[in-house]
Amino acid sequence: MNIHNKFITLIFMYISVFILSSYCFSCSDNNRNTPTPIENRVKTFSISGTEYQTIEEMAADSQLIIVGVVKEAGDFRIELRPGNSLYYTTSSLLIQEVVKGDPAGTIISVQQDGAPGIVEQVDDPIFHRGERVILFLKKDIASDIYYQPGHNTRYGIIDNKVYSMDFISEYNRYFSVPSERIFNGVKLDSFIKKLNENIDVIE
Numbered sequence: 001m002n003i004h005n006k007f008i009t010l011i012f013m014y015i016s017v018f019i020l021s022s023y024c025f026s027c028s029d030n031n032r033n034t035p036t037p038i039e040n041r042v043k044t045f046s047i048s049g050t051e052y053q054t055i056e057e058m059a060a061d062s063q064l065i066i067v068g069v070v071k072e073a074g075d076f077r078i079e080l081r082p083g084n085s086l087y088y089t090t091s092s093l094l095i096q097e098v099v100k101g102d103p104a105g106t107i108i109s110v111q112q113d114g115a116p117g118i119v120e121q122v123d124d125p126i127f128h129r130g131e132r133v134i135l136f137l138k139k140d141i142a143s144d145i146y147y148q149p150g151h152n153t154r155y156g157i158i159d160n161k162v163y164s165m166d167f168i169s170e171y172n173r174y175f176s177v178p179s180e181r182i183f184n185g186v187k188l189d190s191f192i193k194k195l196n197e198n199i200d201v202i203e
Contacts, residue, residue, distance in 0.1 A: 051151050052150055052153070052178075053181075054178065055180060058153060059195055060198075061136075061149060062100060062149065064101030064102075064103060064108075064135075064136075064138070064146060065101060065134070065195065065199075066093070066096075066099065066103070066134070066135055066137070067095075067096045067097040067099065067132075067133075067134050068093040068095045068096055068097075068132070068133060068135065069093065069131070069133075070091055070128060070132075071093060071094045071107060071129070072091060072129065073092075073116070073126060073127040073131075074126065075089065075090050076088060076090070076114075077090075078115075087114050087115035087119055088111055088112070088113060089112045089113075089115055090112075091110055091112070091126075091127045092107055093107065093109075093110055093133075100199050101137075108146055109145045110145070110146045110147065111146070112124055112147075112148075114126055122169065123151060124148065124165070125169060132157040132158075133157060134154070134157060134191070135148065135155075136148065136153040136154075151177070152166075152177050152181065156168045160189075161187060161188060162183045162186045162187075162191040163183060164177060164181070164182045166184075
């Protein structure tokens, strides 16, 4: 092979290596910038609201206190505002026991801030179907929809024991809740008895 052919072969090799390197870098860069599927990147947020110091105060301010099971969850709407979008999710709950108040029926609608799989409140994640809860609620004046009036006005029930969201939230965050309102595995009957005693005193 003469010098001319060797020179051409060498140039061809350099060009091949450059093209291959550029392609690999491009593939690596594309993989790095591929968006994570939305179900793996739920945003969380906190909102300002009434911060009750005691369960007595929370019970006194609530129009309805119920033990119930989430029947259907996940119907959400978006309210568009300049520079921001607000999400609201409405779920239906089957009432098992009324501790305070007089609901119109055995099934009520409860609205939460946020949307399932998109953005959820850290101390009040969107309900799951079949979830059993104790809710402290107020009723919207213009509709039949109920809402939670303050922070941490929801408790989970597992095996007939009551838990604050601090212990069962899927986001594994501890919230600044007064110690008088924290419950970790208290028997449901004892919890309701305590509520009834407080409500009797209030009324």
